[in-house]
Amino acid sequence: MIDPAGRLAARRSETLDLVEALRRRLAGMFESSAYTTNDDEHDPEGVTIAFERAQVAGLLDQARAELRALDAAEERLAKGTYGACTRCGHPIAPERLEALPATITCVRCAD
Numbered sequence: 001m002i003d004p005a006g007r008l009a010a011r012r013s014e015t016l017d018l019v020e021a022l023r024r025r026l027a028g029m030f031e032s033s034a035y036t037t038n039d040d041e042h043d044p045e046g047v048t049i050a051f052e053r054a055q056v057a058g059l060l061d062q063a064r065a066e067l068r069a070l071d072a073a074e075e076r077l078a079k080g081t082y083g084a085c086t087r088c089g090h091p092i093a094p095e096r097l098e099a100l101p102a103t104i105t106c107v108r109c110a111d
């Protein structure tokens with residue numbers, strides 16, 4: 001079994017890279033749109049840009065939420081409660097922890 005601390009650290013560095021990449025992409029979108037019209041409603045391209053921007057902003061929110069979840073997971077690991085479902089207290093399946101290292105619930109409680 002892979003060491004959970006190592007897995008959390010690996011996931012954290014991946015997520016940090018993702019946040020940085022999305023942040024730069026979003027900043028680039030704002031920069032390029034500063035030179036075009038602000039009249040999104042009447043400019044078909046403006047609508048597309050606004051849509052893409054909202055999508056990237058949504059992905060960025062998700063990545064930041066994942067970082068917070070990873071922080072919390074590291075705290076649980078330090079306290080010795082990592083890997084236990086926060087709802088029912090049963091151990092979370094190792095496959096689930098491998099796929100979602102920051103998860104706080106077992107499969108049954110996640111439904």
Ligand SMILES: [Zn+2]
Nearest residue numbers: 085088106109
């Ligand atoms: Zn549970």
